[in-house]
Amino acid sequence: MTAQPFPTTCPIPLQQYPHVLMAHGGGGRFMHQLIEHMFLPAFGTHPAGQHDAARLDLPHGRLAFTTDSYVVSPLFFAGGDIGAMAVYGTVNDLAMAGAKPLYLSLGFILEEGLPMETLWRVVQSIQTAAVRAGVAIVTGDTKVVERGKGDGLYINTAGVGSIDHPWQITPKSVQAGDVILLSGDIGRHGIAIMAQREGLGFETTLESDLAPLSEAVQALLAAGLELHCLRDLTRGGLATALNEIAIAAHLAIELDEPRIPICEAVQGACEILGLDPLYVANEGRFIAIVPESQADAALEILQAMCPTSPDCSAQQIGRVKPPTSLDNFSVLQGMVTLRHAIGSARMLDYISGEQLPRIC
Amino acid sequence: MTAQPFPTTCPIPLQQYPHVLMAHGGGGRFMHQLIEHMFLPAFGTHPAGQHDAARLDLPHGRLAFTTDSYVVSPLFFAGGDIGAMAVYGTVNDLAMAGAKPLYLSLGFILEEGLPMETLWRVVQSIQTAAVRAGVAIVTGDTKVVERGKGDGLYINTAGVGSIDHPWQITPKSVQAGDVILLSGDIGRHGIAIMAQREGLGFETTLESDLAPLSEAVQALLAAGLELHCLRDLTRGGLATALNEIAIAAHLAIELDEPRIPICEAVQGACEILGLDPLYVANEGRFIAIVPESQADAALEILQAMCPTSPDCSAQQIGRVKPPTSLDNFSVLQGMVTLRHAIGSARMLDYISGEQLPRIC
Numbered sequence: 001m002t003a004q005p006f007p008t009t010c011p012i013p014l015q016q017y018p019h020v021l022m023a024h025g026g027g028g029r030f031m032h033q034l035i036e037h038m039f040l041p042a043f044g045t046h047p048a049g050q051h052d053a054a055r056l057d058l059p060h061g062r063l064a065f066t067t068d069s070y071v072v073s074p075l076f077f078a079g080g081d082i083g084a085m086a087v088y089g090t091v092n093d094l095a096m097a098g099a100k101p102l103y104l105s106l107g108f109i110l111e112e113g114l115p116m117e118t119l120w121r122v123v124q125s126i127q128t129a130a131v132r133a134g135v136a137i138v139t140g141d142t143k144v145v146e147r148g149k150g151d152g153l154y155i156n157t158a159g160v161g162s163i164d165h166p167w168q169i170t171p172k173s174v175q176a177g178d179v180i181l182l183s184g185d186i187g188r189h190g191i192a193i194m195a196q197r198e199g200l201g202f203e204t205t206l207e208s209d210l211a212p213l214s215e216a217v218q219a220l221l222a223a224g225l226e227l228h229c230l231r232d233l234t235r236g237g238l239a240t241a242l243n244e245i246a247i248a249a250h251l252a253i254e255l256d257e258p259r260i261p262i263c264e265a266v267q268g269a270c271e272i273l274g275l276d277p278l279y280v281a282n283e284g285r286f287i288a289i290v291p292e293s294q295a296d297a298a299l300e301i302l303q304a305m306c307p308t309s310p311d312c313s314a315q316q317i318g319r320v321k322p323p324t325s326l327d328n329f330s331v332l333q334g335m336v337t338l339r340h341a342i343g344s345a346r347m348l349d350y351i352s353g354e355q356l357p358r359i360c
Numbered sequence: 361m362t363a364q365p366f367p368t369t370c371p372i373p374l375q376q377y378p379h380v381l382m383a384h385g386g387g388g389r390f391m392h393q394l395i396e397h398m399f400l401p402a403f404g405t406h407p408a409g410q411h412d413a414a415r416l417d418l419p420h421g422r423l424a425f426t427t428d429s430y431v432v433s434p435l436f437f438a439g440g441d442i443g444a445m446a447v448y449g450t451v452n453d454l455a456m457a458g459a460k461p462l463y464l465s466l467g468f469i470l471e472e473g474l475p476m477e478t479l480w481r482v483v484q485s486i487q488t489a490a491v492r493a494g495v496a497i498v499t500g501d502t503k504v505v506e507r508g509k510g511d512g513l514y515i516n517t518a519g520v521g522s523i524d525h526p527w528q529i530t531p532k533s534v535q536a537g538d539v540i541l542l543s544g545d546i547g548r549h550g551i552a553i554m555a556q557r558e559g560l561g562f563e564t565t566l567e568s569d570l571a572p573l574s575e576a577v578q579a580l581l582a583a584g585l586e587l588h589c590l591r592d593l594t595r596g597g598l599a600t601a602l603n604e605i606a607i608a609a610h611l612a613i614e615l616d617e618p619r620i621p622i623c624e625a626v627q628g629a630c631e632i633l634g635l636d637p638l639y640v641a642n643e644g645r646f647i648a649i650v651p652e653s654q655a656d657a658a659l660e661i662l663q664a665m666c667p668t669s670p671d672c673s674a675q676q677i678g679r680v681k682p683p684t685s686l687d688n689f690s691v692l693q694g695m696v697t698l699r700h701a702i703g704s705a706r707m708l709d710y711i712s713g714e715q716l717p718r719i720c
Contacts, residue, residue, distance in 0.1 A: 052454075061416070067516070105426065145718065151505060156501075158427055
């Protein structure tokens with residue numbers, strides 16, 4: 001993606017077309033206007049982009065490939081919007097495979113009647129985020145559904161990245177004795193969204209943590225560190241991510257509660273709302289599971305790369321243990337325990353549903 | 361994708377969970393049940409599939425990459441459904457780049473309250489289509505939106521394919537003198553959908569042409585034929601596809617109307633409905649633009665690979681001409697002309713919107 005300037009005002013005449021019409025998804029002149037005047041100036045600078053499919057020349061054939069749809073509500077929130085999220089969310093999934101994110105696809109599902117200005121704001125945000133994350137948007141698609149069959153707009157992005165490291169970065173590589181590093185404080189994204197949605201009034205001070213994580217991962221790899229597993233903390237939060245890893249690795253995980261960074265605003269909001277911050281969604285935090293011998297070096301890099309306020313920066317939050325002797329029926333429970341400051345412990349279970357719908 | 365048998369009845373207990381709940385998109389236990397019991401048995405057989413991103417080892421780094429969202433209504437129609445369409449549509453976009461389709465991503469946006477049985481039918485259809493098209497579904501995502509914020513289900517697929525041919529298959533490679541081949545009769549998909557949606561009563565005899573096109577393209581490439589441009593005829597139909605190519609190539613296109621195969625049922629329905637079949641959507645037809653010297657060989661392959669009824673099979677339907685001497689203001693019009701049997705001609709313009717919304 002070349003960071004070329006593109007129009008700062010909406011290139012579709014808003015007096016004539018103030019809203020998205022069904023025809024904007026119809027494959028005819030209206031759709032081509034949208035593509036020609038809005039999407040191509042924003043994204044179409046990459047030579048690989050073509051009509052049916054982008055043609056990519058990668059250095060080799062070791063790739064990571066991922067997808068996510070984004071249905072977050074509201075579309076714009078403190079610290080981000082659905083457009084930036086659609087870029088960073090998919091970039092982060094590639095980063096968690098240790099891949100260098102290179103190319104994104106972009107699929108819009110627009111609701112008839114969406115203000116054209118809203119679409120334009122989202123397109124600008126996608127363009128800015130793609131430049132920041134160093135990815136090119138090389139192929140796309142636009143569909144329009146009737147009023148009442150969508151919710152403004154939904155986005156799908158898929159991502160392709162190249163894998164240039166020798167590691168198997170997966171829960172199966174996790175070993176007893178490994179340590180768990182967390183890249184920053186948790187819960188900001190979920191609480192920022194909920195505050196805004198429910199009008200709780202503290203939205204001015206709390207912003208989503210939405211951010212690309214690929215730079216931090218590339219820094220860990222560039223330092224030659226042996227990465228066993230990486231996982232970004234999205235839906236379901238820290239507790240769900242660790243449960244998934246523990247189950248896949250057939251190992252237990254023990255966390256030190258006092259070491260888990262949570263800022264005061266999130267802590268306070270969670271108390272008011274009756275939420276457990278360990279289950280609240282994030283969009284710019286990840287855990288790295290590494291051999292104990294590499295923990296200090298990795299932590300130093302994370303603390304430098306993912307700066308938050310001093311009391312909320314990257315921490316070593318726990319360690320991996322041999323599997324607990326549970327029978328088969330309880331294998332989905334009790335794999336992750338949280339050790340409190342006073343010495344007691346509780347199990348961190350999988351949640352059944354979600355604390356907050358449409359968080360991403 | 362290994363064609364392994366997977367459950368023939370819905371693996372989610374329907375008495376307990378007859379409908380999709382918001383929690384099925386929440387990242388917790390409900391979502392993991394759906395993934396574990398329904399999606400992984402259907403798609404999860406490929407070793408590349410992993411949590412955040414699939415790891416792919418391709419023979420080299422020359423790739424095609426594409427995406428499409430599918431919002432077709434109704435979800436099930438004569439000759440296909442949204443699931444098969446989500447596979448073949450994206451496979452066909454890869455094929456039009458001359459790529460061999462290899463891997464798909466799969467993103468669901470489900471509406472709360474969708475019958476679980478409906479999701480299961482779609483999943484089965486996707487699995488069958490993926491096996492038929494020879495692609496593996498290696499990564500996916502599931503979101504659920506509230507009742508009234510969707511329309512049952514929307515699907516996005518992105519696709520990765522490998523490019524193993526030396527050609528630049530793009531409108532820019534088209535030259536005056538090239539001939540235009542059409543792989544079969546047109547209009548079946550659009551008319552089948554409209555018939556079913558409007559209850560026109562002839563839906564029993566007319567089925568969508570929905571089909572994967574990659575085998576036909578691979579056969580053309582295997583024969584060593586020089587392919588200048590390929591284009592599948594989806595939204596906007598044959599006329600829109602040719603307009604796009606003519607504009608991109610800065611050349612004119614002349615079609616022989618009597619040579620364009622249209623079956624009687626489509627012709628009759630178009631007359632009743634006041635539609636022009638040249639603008640009606642297809643999901644299993646494409647045009648190949650080749651040098652005149654290769655036309656006969658290519659046509660023979662297409663007629664063998666894309667069998668329809670004898671009067672509706674692949675045809676040479678026209679040729680590429682030097683650009684007409686139009687001024688700049690009319691450059692978007694009059695590039696494609698249709699020569700009638702009686703010798704008269706008309707211009708085939710870009711349509712403004714679409715004849716039929718949510719056709720794909």
